Amino acid sequence: GIQVEQSPPDLILQEGANSTLRCNFSDSVNNLQWFHQNPWGQLINLFYIPSGTKQNGRLSATTVATERYSLLYISSSQTTDSGVYFCAVVRGAQKLVFGQGTRLTINP
Amino acid sequence: SQTIHQWPATLVQPVGSPLSLECTVEGTSNPNLYWYRQAAGRGLQLLFYSVGIGQISSEVPQNLSASRPQDRQFILSSKKLLLSDSGFYLCAWSYGMNTEAFFGQGTRLTVV
Numbered sequence: 001g002i003q004v005e006q007s008p009p010d011l012i013l014q015e016g017a018n019s020t021l022r023c024n025f026s027d028s029v030n031n032l033q034w035f036h037q038n039p040w041g042q043l044i045n046l047f048y049i050p051s052g053t054k055q056n057g058r059l060s061a062t063t064v065a066t067e068r069y070s071l072l073y074i075s076s077s078q079t080t081d082s083g084v085y086f087c088a089v090v091r092g093a094q095k096l097v098f099g100q101g102t103r104l105t106i107n108p
Numbered sequence: 109s110q111t112i113h114q115w116p117a118t119l120v121q122p123v124g125s126p127l128s129l130e131c132t133v134e135g136t137s138n139p140n141l142y143w144y145r146q147a148a149g150r151g152l153q154l155l156f157y158s159v160g161i162g163q164i165s166s167e168v169p170q171n172l173s174a175s176r177p178q179d180r181q182f183i184l185s186s187k188k189l190l191l192s193d194s195g196f197y198l199c200a201w202s203y204g205m206n207t208e209a210f211f212g213q214g215t216r217l218t219v220v
Contacts, residue, residue: 030206041146041196041214048208086152088209095142095167096200096209098152 002027002091006099013077014107021072021102023087031090032063034072037101038083046072046085077106110135114199114212121219127172127186129215131199134180139201141182142209143174146196158182194219 003026013019023032034046047054047061049070054061058078063070074081084103088096114131121127133139143155154167156174164174171190175183182199196216202209 031208033208035211041198041216043198043211043214045208045210050206084150088152090206095154095157097154098144100151 002029002089002097004087004089004097004099006085006087006102008102009100010103010105012105012107015077015079017077017106019074019077019104021074021085021087021104023070023072023099025068025070025087025089027068027091028065029068029089029091031096032070033088033096034061034070035086035088036081036083037086043086074104077104079106079108082106110201110210112199112201112210112212114215116215117213118216119218121189121217123191123219124188127184127189127193127217129184129197129199129217131182131184131212132180133201136201136203137179139180140204141176142200142202143182143184144198144200144211146198146214147194152198156184189219191219193217 005024007022032050033048035043049061049063051063051065058075060073084101086101088098111134142157144152146152158164158176172186196214198214199212200209
């Protein structure tokens with residue numbers, strides 16, 4: 001099956017810093033989503049982005065489908081951005097396959 | 109608008125006891141439904157998915173089963189829980205593989 005790798009596994013930054021999270025996938029995909037898991041465990045939808053670039057406030061994402069990767073950018077980080085960020089893809093069968101996540105810690 | 113409800117939020121069950129977790133979706137019809145499990149705060153593993161009433165696909169052999177008795181209801185069950193069944197269980201829905209998926213708030217299960 002398709003493999004999804006996220007990097008880095010852990011990232012610690014000071015408030016106000018910018019960050020880039022990467023998601024590599026091993027095959028072409030029909031769908032790609034980015035999620036933020038908050039401290040209570042809830043998965044918050046950030047972007048549905050099988051290709052191209054999208055922006056939402058301080059967050060933006062780019063997926064280059066032909067090169068099999070996606071990037072999530074967080075600018076001017078805030079402590080509330082802390083948590084685990086997941087990339088998930090769909091290929092073929094109707095199911096999301098998740099990466100292992102990037103744990104982001106923003107210190108005040 | 110569509111909403112997904114999952115309950116209970118937390119559950120502590122003894123080894124060998126049965127389990128029933130319920131998930132319902134409102135505001136849509138004929139959704140795809142999914143059960144995921146997350147262990148140790150990382151990596152969500154797909155357990156079951158359903159594209160219609162009575163249609164269940166199992167991803168990994170295990171001590172759990174799933175049922176879809178109604179269009180917008182998805183149930184995760186076990187006849188006898190094991191310690192290894194502990195984890196965070198999340199239900200999700202989508203319209204299909206090329207559409208966005210949305211998750212419920214999850215159930216944290218501890219088997220003691």
